[in-house]
Each structure stands twice: as structure tokens, then as C-alpha cells.
Amino acid sequence: MLKYLKERGPSGARLPLILCPGCGAGQVLNYTLHAVDKIIHEDGIRKEDLAFISGVGCSARLTSHYLNFDSAWTLHGRALAIATGALLANPELKVIVFTGDGDVAAIGGNHFIHACRRNINVTILCVNNGLYGMTGGQVAPTTPAGIETTTTPYGNVEAEFDLCKLAQTAGATYIARWTTAHPRQTIKSITKAIRKKGAAFVEILSQCPVHNKTSPVEMLHNLKKNTVSIKKTKQSEKGKIRIGEFCDITRPEWTAKYQHIIDQYSR
Amino acid sequence: MNKLHINPGYCKGCLICVENCAPKAIKAADKINSRGYNLPIEDDMKRCSGCKLCEIVCPDFAITIEIDETNNKKK
Numbered sequence: 001m002l003k004y005l006k007e008r009g010p011s012g013a014r015l016p017l018i019l020c021p022g023c024g025a026g027q028v029l030n031y032t033l034h035a036v037d038k039i040i041h042e043d044g045i046r047k048e049d050l051a052f053i054s055g056v057g058c059s060a061r062l063t064s065h066y067l068n069f070d071s072a073w074t075l076h077g078r079a080l081a082i083a084t085g086a087l088l089a090n091p092e093l094k095v096i097v098f099t100g101d102g103d104v105a106a107i108g109g110n111h112f113i114h115a116c117r118r119n120i121n122v123t124i125l126c127v128n129n130g131l132y133g134m135t136g137g138q139v140a141p142t143t144p145a146g147i148e149t150t151t152t153p154y155g156n157v158e159a160e161f162d163l164c165k166l167a168q169t170a171g172a173t174y175i176a177r178w179t180t181a182h183p184r185q186t187i188k189s190i191t192k193a194i195r196k197k198g199a200a201f202v203e204i205l206s207q208c209p210v211h212n213k214t215s216p217v218e219m220l221h222n223l224k225k226n227t228v229s230i231k232k233t234k235q236s237e238k239g240k241i242r243i244g245e246f247c248d249i250t251r252p253e254w255t256a257k258y259q260h261i262i263d264q265y266s267r
Numbered sequence: 268m269n270k271l272h273i274n275p276g277y278c279k280g281c282l283i284c285v286e287n288c289a290p291k292a293i294k295a296a297d298k299i300n301s302r303g304y305n306l307p308i309e310d311d312m313k314r315c316s317g318c319k320l321c322e323i324v325c326p327d328f329a330i331t332i333e334i335d336e337t338n339n340k341k342k
Contacts, residue, residue: 015276015327015328016277016329017326017328019326019327021280021281022281022326023326024326025326026326026328027283027324027325027326030323030324030325030326030328031323183287187323216283217281217286220283
């Protein structure tokens with residue numbers, strides 16, 4: 001997948017990635033590039049038709065620094081606002097918003113809700129590691145209850161945010177949740193999400209080995225152990241995180257509706 | 268036989284690839300390299316099935332598996 005990365009920039013070599021060893025964000029980037037590669041080869045979409053937009057955070061570092069696509073590194077939480085603008089200027093664009101949980105759930109929560117409500121043609125990939133990794137491992141809205149972070153040394157007392165339920169209520173048309181320990185399923189879901197005409201949200205539970213003070217391999221084991229497929233409904237599997245495809249519906253898309261109005265009233 | 272290429276400049280030794288390799292064709296090196304990382308090395312590449320899962324799960328784009336076409340045709 002190195003053909004899609006900028007190995008060298010104006011100031012010398014850009015790779016290796018700036019992320020810590022075993023970070024889930026790098027894995028999600030790899031999965032995304034596999035999905036994008038599949039779409040470029042199968043659907044006949046050009047590289048120029050894709051745009052990557054990201055906010056601020058560990059996951060946001062990946063797009064404009066390393067990707068050889070059109071990309072924008074924007075304000076914290078405002079990636080979806082910039083994506084809306086990009087789509088209004090060029091509705092044919094396939095916009096992929098690469099964001100983290102602090103970006104999309106905390107500071108950019110409102111933009112996220114309204115992007116889903118408007119059903120803009122955007123693919124939202126959320127790398128959810130359950131804390132603010134870049135600033136030092138503080139508690140985030142997505143931190144599960146009882147987890148120790150730097151600001152909750154005795155365990156988190158707050159309930160966590162279920163982003164998939166939020167997206168479904170707000171009106172996104174494709175919603176899926178996977179973990180970094182499910183590579184093939186994640187690639188399949190991201191491919192579906194990019195092909196979907198409408199707001200598509202894929203949440204990828206990822207590991208932060210540095211702030212959780214666990215080895216990456218052990219964290220991947222825990223992710224596999226603590227999640228259960230949406231298809232299984234046994235009593236013993238309650239309390240685990242549910243993963244799978246939650247929703248795949250069709251609703252009129254926002255820019256298409258605008259185009260309809262333009263066609264109706266233009267002379 | 269498939270060939271394993273690891274870029275020692277990119278690899279950070281997280282060993283997620285070794286964990287994901289079901290036929291156990293790769294293993295962790297005993298020696299630590301100059302940057303302080305335990306890189307994955309070949310164990311027995313005859314066991315490699317060519318699923319490329321190690322390439323997919325690598326967070327640092329350090330692994331490439333070169334599939335041996337001649338070997339596949341014989342089968």
C-alpha cells in the first residue's frame with residue numbers, strides 16, 4: 001500500500017509513521033487503503049475523485065501528512081463541516097473523514113449529529129481508542145466505565161457514549177462497528193461505506209498500548225474477547241460490546257436534493 | 268516459496284503480524300536492533316499460505332509478502 005503514501009516530502013523522509021509502536025490508527029489507515037485500492041480497481045474511480053479530511057488528534061495526523069490523495073488537516077472536530085463545504089463545491093467527490101473519538105464524539109459531536117441528519121455523502125471513519133491519546137491519555141466521552149486513565153486514576157465513573165446508536169438515531173444510512181482485531185470485516189465495511197450514497201459511519205475500536213500500559217498483542221486479544229457479533233443474542237454474551245453492521249438503509253442524499261432544486265428553478 | 272520483506276526502517280516491533288500469522292511462518296527475533304525493537308523474522312516460510320494478513324494488519328506499512336507465482340501454478 002506504499003504507492004498511496006508520501007514516502008518523501010519537501011523536508012525529507014516522512015515515513016516511518018509518527019505513531020507509537022502497535023497503534024491502532026496505523027492499522028485503520030492500512031485497512032482504509034486496502035478498501036480504497038479495491039474501489040479504485042473495481043469501480044473505475046480515479047485517485048483525484050477521493051478526498052481525505054481530518055480534524056485534530058492521533059488519527060488525524062495520518063491523512064495530510066502521509067496520504068498521496070487530496071487531503072485537508074482542519075480544525076478540531078470541524079472535519080465534517082469542511083467535508084460539507086467540499087461536497088457543496090464538488091458533489092461528485094468521494095469524501096472520507098478520518099477522525100478519532102475525541103474529534104467526532106467530544107468536540108465535534110454537533111457536527112457529527114447534523115452530518116448524519118442531513119445525510120451528506122460522506123464516509124466517517126472513527127478510530128475509537130477510548131481516550132485522548134495525543135494530549136496524554138485523559139478520559140474521553142467514549143471511555144468505558146471503570147477504566148483507569150490519567151484523569152480518572154481510580155476508574156471512570158461516567159457512562160460511555162455509544163456512537164453507533166447516536167448515528168442511527170440521527171439518521172445515518174450505513175452504520176457498522178468493528179475492531180482492529182477484525183481486519184477482513186473492517187475492510188469489507190469500509191468498502192461498503194465508501195460506495196454508499198449518503199452518510200456512512202464506521203466505528204473501529206482500536207488500541208492505545210501506551211496509555212493503557214498493555215502490549216498491543218494483549219490489547220487485540222482483549223478487543224476480540226470483549227466483543228460479540230450482533231447476530232448472537234445469547235444471555236451469556238450480555239455486557240460485551242456488540243460489533244457488526246447495524247444499519248444499511250437508503251434515504252435521499254443532501255447534495256442530490258439541492259441539485260433537484262437547482263434543476264427545478266434554473267432558467 | 269513466498270518471500271517475506273520487512274523494512275527495518277519502518278517496523279516498530281509491535282509483533283501484531285506474528286500474532287496474526289495462523290500457520291506461524293514468522294516469529295519474533297531474539298536480538299534487539301539498533302533502534303530498540305524486536306523485529307519479526309522468517310521462521311519457516313514454507314508454511315506461509317500467502318493470505319497476506321500480516322501485510323494488512325501492519326500499522327507501519329513495513330511488511331510485504333512476495334507471492335511465488337511458480338509455486339502456485341504447480342499446485
